Amino acid sequence: MEPLEGSRGVLYVIACAAPAAADLHHLVPLAQTSGWQVHAVVTPTGERFVDIPELERLTGxxxxxxxxxxxxxxxxxxxxxxxxxxxxxNTINKWANGIADTFAVGLLCEVMGFGVPILAVPLLKDALARHLAFGRSLAALQEMGVSVLFDPEAPPESRMPSWERIMQELHTVVGGRQTQG
Incomplete structure (x- = not known):
């Protein structure tokens, strides 16, 4: 399926196994309204958190x-x-270290090599956010050109930005970049 004339292009939405993934079906229409052709990818454990039939209906x-x-x-x-x-x-650390043992992480490693703009929005427990490996992995991903939307000082219940905020940040990251379509 080719991007439509005048569209922003193809957007991969990759979700991992965290509670916010259950609301991923709210992000898809926001992205589509903004002109994106959305394709959803989830980690194997992430499958348990998302409504796959609803995502397939929304994305076609x-x-x-x-x-x-x-x-x-x-x-x-x-x-x-x-x-x-x-x-x-788990995904942040594996991705930063090139451990492509799932389709989602393998895809992330590959699209980085093509210079595709990527916005990562971590969601994890405080104890894990303080782990030395996580900080190093975020720094490595940022050094490789990944944009990160994460406030470690935010209270855990407020750490996941709204889907609207995520789309706003994506458009900032993409900026005036031309799409492949």
Missing amino acids: DLVRSTYRMPGEPKGLPPADAVIVAPATF
């Missing part, structure tokens, strides 16, 4: 969580931007 596409088998056609068009929200401790 399969929600992906596993690598395709050899000989199967590629299912995703090239991305123009990526949102990783909620991004968990």
Whole structure:
């Protein structure tokens, strides 16, 4: 499916296993209203948090969580931007270290290599946010060009920004960049 004329392009929304993923179906219409063609990817554990049939209905596409088998056609068009929200401790650390043991992390590692703008929105417990590996991983991802929307000083119940705020930040990250379409 090619991006529509005048659209912003293809947006991958990648969700991990955190409570905010249950509301991912609220992000898709916001992105579509802003001109994005949305494709959803979830981590294997993240599948338990999202409403896959609803996401597939909203996007008109399969929600992906596993690598395709050899000989199967590629299912995703090239991305123009990526949102990783909620991004968990596990995914942030594996991604920063290139441990592509899930489709979601492998896809993130690959799109970084293409220079696609990526916005990561971590959501994790205070104790995990204080872990040395997490801080190092965030710094590594930022050094590789990933934009991060995370306030470690925010109270845990307020740490996940609204989907509207996430879209606003994505548009700031993407800026005037031309899409592939």
